[in-house]
Amino acid sequence: MLKVRNLHARVAGREILKGIDLNVKRGEVHAIMGPNGSGKSTLARVLAGHPEYEVTEGEVQFESKDLLDMDPEVRAREGVFLAFQYPVEIAGVNNAYFLKSALNTVRKERGLQELDAMEFLTLVRARMKELDMDESFLNRPVNESFSGGEKKRNEIFQMAVLEPKLCVLDETDSGLDIDALKVVSQGVNMMRSPDRAFVLVTHYQRLLNYIVPDHVHVLSEGRIVRSGGKELALELEDKGYSWLEQPAGAR
Amino acid sequence: MSLDAYKAEFDKAKPQRSKGEPARIGRARDEALSRFLANGFPTTKNEEWKFTSVEKIASRTFALAGSGEADRAKPAAKDVSPFQLSGAFGSELVFVDGRYAAALSTVGSLPKGVQVSSLAAYTAGQTDAIESHLGQVAPFDRQPFVALNTAFFADGALVSIPARTVVEKPIHLQFISTGQANQMAHPRVLIVMGEQSQGAVVESYAGPAGAEYFTNVVTEVVMGEQSVLDHYKLQHESNQAFHIGAIYVKAARSANCSSHSISLGGALVRNDVVAVLGGEGGQCTLNGLYLVDGQRHVDNHTTIDHAMPNCDSREIYKGILAGKSRGVFNGKIIVRPDAQKTDAKQTNRALLLSEDAQINSKPELEIFANDVKCTHGAAVGQLDKDAVFYLRSRGIGLVEARHVLIHAFAGDVLNKLPLLAVRKGVEDVLHRQLDNALRAA
Numbered sequence: 001m002l003k004v005r006n007l008h009a010r011v012a013g014r015e016i017l018k019g020i021d022l023n024v025k026r027g028e029v030h031a032i033m034g035p036n037g038s039g040k041s042t043l044a045r046v047l048a049g050h051p052e053y054e055v056t057e058g059e060v061q062f063e064s065k066d067l068l069d070m071d072p073e074v075r076a077r078e079g080v081f082l083a084f085q086y087p088v089e090i091a092g093v094n095n096a097y098f099l100k101s102a103l104n105t106v107r108k109e110r111g112l113q114e115l116d117a118m119e120f121l122t123l124v125r126a127r128m129k130e131l132d133m134d135e136s137f138l139n140r141p142v143n144e145s146f147s148g149g150e151k152k153r154n155e156i157f158q159m160a161v162l163e164p165k166l167c168v169l170d171e172t173d174s175g176l177d178i179d180a181l182k183v184v185s186q187g188v189n190m191m192r193s194p195d196r197a198f199v200l201v202t203h204y205q206r207l208l209n210y211i212v213p214d215h216v217h218v219l220s221e222g223r224i225v226r227s228g229g230k231e232l233a234l235e236l237e238d239k240g241y242s243w244l245e246q247p248a249g250a251r
Numbered sequence: 252m253s254l255d256a257y258k259a260e261f262d263k264a265k266p267q268r269s270k271g272e273p274a275r276i277g278r279a280r281d282e283a284l285s286r287f288l289a290n291g292f293p294t295t296k297n298e299e300w301k302f303t304s305v306e307k308i309a310s311r312t313f314a315l316a317g318s319g320e321a322d323r324a325k326p327a328a329k330d331v332s333p334f335q336l337s338g339a340f341g342s343e344l345v346f347v348d349g350r351y352a353a354a355l356s357t358v359g360s361l362p363k364g365v366q367v368s369s370l371a372a373y374t375a376g377q378t379d380a381i382e383s384h385l386g387q388v389a390p391f392d393r394q395p396f397v398a399l400n401t402a403f404f405a406d407g408a409l410v411s412i413p414a415r416t417v418v419e420k421p422i423h424l425q426f427i428s429t430g431q432a433n434q435m436a437h438p439r440v441l442i443v444m445g446e447q448s449q450g451a452v453v454e455s456y457a458g459p460a461g462a463e464y465f466t467n468v469v470t471e472v473v474m475g476e477q478s479v480l481d482h483y484k485l486q487h488e489s490n491q492a493f494h495i496g497a498i499y500v501k502a503a504r505s506a507n508c509s510s511h512s513i514s515l516g517g518a519l520v521r522n523d524v525v526a527v528l529g530g531e532g533g534q535c536t537l538n539g540l541y542l543v544d545g546q547r548h549v550d551n552h553t554t555i556d557h558a559m560p561n562c563d564s565r566e567i568y569k570g571i572l573a574g575k576s577r578g579v580f581n582g583k584i585i586v587r588p589d590a591q592k593t594d595a596k597q598t599n600r601a602l603l604l605s606e607d608a609q610i611n612s613k614p615e616l617e618i619f620a621n622d623v624k625c626t627h628g629a630a631v632g633q634l635d636k637d638a639v640f641y642l643r644s645r646g647i648g649l650v651e652a653r654h655v656l657i658h659a660f661a662g663d664v665l666n667k668l669p670l671l672a673v674r675k676g677v678e679d680v681l682h683r684q685l686d687n688a689l690r691a692a
């Protein structure tokens with residue numbers, strides 16, 4: 001589904017990603033771990049098409065199409081979703097209005113009928129219930145004065161409504177209390193399917209107890225320095241990152 | 252245009268003035284003209300005009316629109332206005348090049364004693380409203396364009412609502428320019444609200460695209476005790492036209508006036524709004540929204556004069572500037588020594604959609620009383636890039652995302668337009684114009 005080859009990217013004049021290779025197949029869950037500042041969010045943003053991040057080398061294929069050639073909105077319509085590490089507050093834009101226009105654009109692109117107000121409401125109510133969210137969120141401005149946990153939950157809610165093929169979750173677990181973590185993990189697990197893949201950026205093994213990954217990668221200084229199965233996460237939890245030797249040529 | 256040419260136009264217009272115009276008005280015209288001739292057009296040395304040069308108006312020669320032509324203008328003139336507001340109003344008066352066009356207008360049925368009509372149609376003795384108030388609210392001694400209007404106005408609108416009378420349906424005063432090159436019009440509006448009266452008045456200004464003409468309007472509003480007025484000014488002149496407008500409000504005890512200024516057209520635009528809260532317990536809301544693009548220039552000057560205690564004022568002005576446009580905002584709040592317990596709040600924000608757009612904004616607080624609450628906030632910024640990306644990352648296209656965010660920015664003003672039909676009409680025009688501005692960017 002997603003093939004990343006030798007991806008290099010820079011932002012603000014600095015190279016952050018220094019040759020990433022990643023192969024994500026349908027139905028898989030990949031976890032990406034690694035120290036602060038190693039480039040995890042940068043990778044996520046590059047995949048979503050943030051215009052500030054410039055790809056200088058390498059390629060990314062999504063469902064056999066050139067992902068890097070697409071505008072962010074096109075990627076979203078093709079089925080890429082990024083749950084932001086820091087969801088953006090958008091004053092004056094109603095959550096329901098925003099989500100409805102997003103959903104209908106995406107549906108149109110997929111050849112599905114646009115939903116009218118009632119159908120939309122029925123759909124979002126069901127999703128909100130699954131995520132134990134209060135319906136009042138619908139009528140509030142997007143993320144504005146949401147608590148940290150509420151923002152994260154709102155990201156997963158959007159994901160559940162938009163039903164993307166590739167879900168990139170950037171530290172969605174950070175800032176969630178233990179109950180919220182369970183609810184969010186449940187939401188993700190419900191969405192797991194043979195046609196959908198997940199990339200989870202996280203610092204905590206805790207999340208991986210709930211959402212069990214097929215592969216775990218460690219990102220350090222812009223490179224994947226180690227890949228393994230779910231045991232790798234446990235090992236990292238135990239020993240930290242320092243025992244991983246730096247690849248030759250880093251720094 | 253040399254000042255002599257204005258003198259010549261004045262002499263030419265004199266015999267055409269409506270018969271029986273009160274002698275007082277005639278004298279005011281003479282005085283206003285000599286004041287204007289003595290001072291000329293303001294220059295940028297004048298503090299009030301520091302960022303707005305009217306050189307382009309001063310250097311041109313404009314001629315007064317001829318009389319008697321208003322009714323001959325094709326009814327299609329009505330379609331000049333981009334605002335789709337029809338159906339919302341009880342009375343709709345149409346003015347073509349500053350003159351009342353009876354054939355295009357609908358006065359509708361109004362409560363007893365209410366006057367909604369052409370200003371010129373009234374002559375001395377027939378109406379107290381004109382006799383006691385016309386020319387008494389808008390001073391021309393230090394306002395060159397008010398002087399010009401006073402000297403030259405040929406017609407305009409009179410809205411007079413007697414005491415304890417409520418006009419349920421809003422009144423629309425539609426000013427249309429036929430767009431003849433180098434034509435000028437100086438319409439005058441007088442709104443007189445009796446004690447405890449209530450009404451809504453929408454003034455709209457429009458002209459055919461591309462036309463170069465000059466509109467110089469003065470609106471005087473007299474608010475009796477406890478009267479309530481909901482006032483709108485929708486400016487959508489041609490992008491080549493000059494529009495100078497001033498609204499003067501004098502409010503008595505416990506009167507409640509809100510005036511919404513929506514400024515979307517014009518090459519060079521200046522809007523002055525001056526509200527004097529001259530009685531205890533008055534309330535005043537002045538909100539404004541403007542959109543400028545290309546090389547256009549819009550200047551909003553507001554003054555809220557708290558002269559008496561316990562008055563509240565609320566003001567929000569928002570500007571959207573694209574291209575190489577220029578915006579000016581000056582918001583003055585005066586709290587006089589008697590005006591204890593004043594509660595005044597002013598917000599002004601500008602959104603710059605391009606690096607070449609510019610705004611000069613300045614709040615001016617002059618506070619002479621000590622027990623008052625006065626706050627103001629000003630901010631200038633660009634569209635939040637992260638917000639644009641966030642929307643796009645959910646599938647919303649770039650242009651749409653910018654629309655959504657700009658609309659949200661304008662929401663503070665748009666959502667406070669009490670008349671739904673006006674809000675809808677303005678939103679539609681704004682959306683279309685934004686489309687053009689964003690596409691040009």
Ligand SMILES: Nc1ncnc2c1ncn2[C@@H]1O[C@H](COP(=O)(O)OP(=O)(O)OP(=O)(O)O)[C@@H](O)[C@H]1O
Nearest residue numbers: 011012016035036037038039040041042043052085
């Ligand atoms: N927009 C930006 N402008 C400047 N520097 C940036 C920008 N985005 C990322 N960086 C820099 O790139 C490096 C990698 O940042 P990134 O956010 O990808 O790290 P991360 O692995 O997600 O860290 P964390 O675990 O703290 O979230 C950091 O040094 C960061 O300061």
Ligand SMILES: [Mg+2]
Nearest residue numbers: 040041042085
């Ligand atoms: Mg990060």
